[in-house]
Amino acid sequence: xxxxxxxxxxxxxxxxxxxxxxxxxxxxxxxxxxVEELRIVSPKCNIKSLEAKKMALKGQKYxxxxxxxxxxxxxxxxxxxxxxSCGRVEISKNSFFESSEDLFNWISSFKKINNLAIIFGRxxxxxxxxxxxxxxxxxxxxxxxxxxxxxxxxAVSIFLYELKKSSKxxxxxxxxxxxxxxxxQIHDSFVEIEEMLLxxxxxxxxxxxxxxxxxxxxxxxxxxxxHEINVLRGIVHQIxxxxxxxxxx
Amino acid sequence: xxxxxxxxxxxxxxxxxxxxxxxxxxxxxxxxxxVEELRIVSPKCNIKSLEAKKMALKGQKYxxxxxxxxxxxxxxxxxxxxxxSCGRVEISKNSFFESSEDLFNWISSFKKINNLAIIFGRxxxxxxxxxxxxxxxxxxxxxxxxxxxxxxxxAVSIFLYELKKSSKxxxxxxxxxxxxxxxxQIHDSFVEIEEMLLxxxxxxxxxxxxxxxxxxxxxxxxxxxxHEINVLRGIVHQIxxxxxxxxxx
Numbered sequence: 001x002x003x004x005x006x007x008x009x010x011x012x013x014x015x016x017x018x019x020x021x022x023x024x025x026x027x028x029x030x031x032x033x034x035v036e037e038l039r040i041v042s043p044k045c046n047i048k049s050l051e052a053k054k055m056a057l058k059g060q061k062y063x064x065x066x067x068x069x070x071x072x073x074x075x076x077x078x079x080x081x082x083x084x085s086c087g088r089v090e091i092s093k094n095s096f097f098e099s100s101e102d103l104f105n106w107i108s109s110f111k112k113i114n115n116l117a118i119i120f121g122r123x124x125x126x127x128x129x130x131x132x133x134x135x136x137x138x139x140x141x142x143x144x145x146x147x148x149x150x151x152x153x154x155a156v157s158i159f160l161y162e163l164k165k166s167s168k169x170x171x172x173x174x175x176x177x178x179x180x181x182x183x184x185q186i187h188d189s190f191v192e193i194e195e196m197l198l199x200x201x202x203x204x205x206x207x208x209x210x211x212x213x214x215x216x217x218x219x220x221x222x223x224x225x226x227h228e229i230n231v232l233r234g235i236v237h238q239i240x241x242x243x244x245x246x247x248x249x
Numbered sequence: 250x251x252x253x254x255x256x257x258x259x260x261x262x263x264x265x266x267x268x269x270x271x272x273x274x275x276x277x278x279x280x281x282x283x284v285e286e287l288r289i290v291s292p293k294c295n296i297k298s299l300e301a302k303k304m305a306l307k308g309q310k311y312x313x314x315x316x317x318x319x320x321x322x323x324x325x326x327x328x329x330x331x332x333x334s335c336g337r338v339e340i341s342k343n344s345f346f347e348s349s350e351d352l353f354n355w356i357s358s359f360k361k362i363n364n365l366a367i368i369f370g371r372x373x374x375x376x377x378x379x380x381x382x383x384x385x386x387x388x389x390x391x392x393x394x395x396x397x398x399x400x401x402x403x404a405v406s407i408f409l410y411e412l413k414k415s416s417k418x419x420x421x422x423x424x425x426x427x428x429x430x431x432x433x434q435i436h437d438s439f440v441e442i443e444e445m446l447l448x449x450x451x452x453x454x455x456x457x458x459x460x461x462x463x464x465x466x467x468x469x470x471x472x473x474x475x476h477e478i479n480v481l482r483g484i485v486h487q488i489x490x491x492x493x494x495x496x497x498x
Contacts, residue, residue: 028400032396032397055270151278161410
């Protein structure tokens with residue numbers, strides 16, 4: 001299925017949704033906007049209940065074929081690019097996008113994204129900071145200061161609408177040839193980076209998480225290419241090897 | 250309340266909604282996007298039911314203060330500019346807007362719109378052709394050809410999001426000084442125009458409706474000013490007076 005010119009497959013991922021009406025509504029939206037697959041991380045409701053089906057209408061097949069995952073990390077295992085919806089402006093500022101146009105132009109700028117994931121958090125609390133770090137960029141929808149909290153399916157509808165629209169706008173624009181490192185590749189690198197930084201005493205076990213998060217955030221923002229992350233991994237791998245071997249002697 | 254720079258008050262108008270969940274969801278959106286008032290034409294459900302309230306959350310006051318009208322014409326009585334959501338592309342083409350950007354730029358181009366109405370039709374059938382004729386412009390959301398039908402509240406969310414966004418974009422742009430004739434003024438003029446055209450034998454009673462509709466559609470598309478519609482009414486009024494008096498003699 002071709003959602004937009006440069007996006008092969010679009011995966012909508014909900015993290016711990018608790019409302020069956022919301023899940024059903026999102027399934028309908030997946031059908032309205034030609035999403036390839038709906039994935040859910042630890043659903044907190046019965047996603048095949050009558051309530052969900054009632055809202056899904058022609059999007060029923062997205063409920064039937066919905067893939068369930070234990071955590072977000074596993075749910076994005078095959079995704080090249082991950083965008084997270086974020087209601088908290090102070091966090092979304094970190095994504096370095098001043099407007100949604102910038103974000104959608106950025107998505108359109110890649111020659112080919114095989115699997116694009118868009119992730120949406122819990123109805124009451126959104127995504128955790130750790131979950132947000134799995135995303136390359138975040139997306140914030142400007143709303144009223146007095147009542148900023150959008151219903152989950154409304155956030156999904158606006159995101160899918162914008163993505164669909166940007167695909168039309170950029171139909172003929174020149175595309176960047178850029179092989180971005182996937183969210184998973186970056187995540188995996190950080191397991192080795194953390195090991196290294198603990199090994200050399202730069203990080204302490206109890207504070208490493210927070211420090212590593214900042215570094216990870218930077219790597220995401222920098223639009224790191226596949227080649228660049230491989231160079232980084234090579235260096236880290238070598239340092240780790242050296243550290244382990246020198247300890248033994 | 251100030252929804253956007255040049256829009257004094259924004260009224261969301263639903264025509265014959267039949268789903269209380271939808272009405273409640275729209276009430277929540279009104280609160281998310283600082284709408285001034287929710288109006289409903291002949292509701293086909295209990296808009297103060299538990300289901301509606303469950304979805305409204307902090308938008309509860311929009312249900313409590315919702316104004317009910319018998320027909321759409323009365324519901325837009327005080328509105329300067331009326332935009333209709335339309336799922337049927339063949340009709341929305343008439344609105345002469347190629348993209349939503351054009352529409353929202355157009356809305357932003359007016360110096361002041363005291364009351365802007367956005368209208369949404371029935372869940373199953375949308376707005377009738379007669380109802381669409383009460384709008385200055387229509388707005389269509391591009392969706393999948395296989396399943397184009399959006400849930401009512403999703404259409405509302407996308408429209409309000411776009412409007413909010415365009416208000417930011419055009420914050421400092423130069424604004425047109427243009428006093429557009431209101432939807433009601435144009436509508437009222439056509440009562441006299443129809444009388445005249447029937448009087449001079451241009452229209453026949455049983456076909457006048459369809460012919461008048463085309464003419465009306467044209468006047469809307471032409472962005473007729475208050476001054477222009479007054480000139481038109483003056484002419485028509487005079488002709489009608491002459492026709493009535495010459496009959497008597």
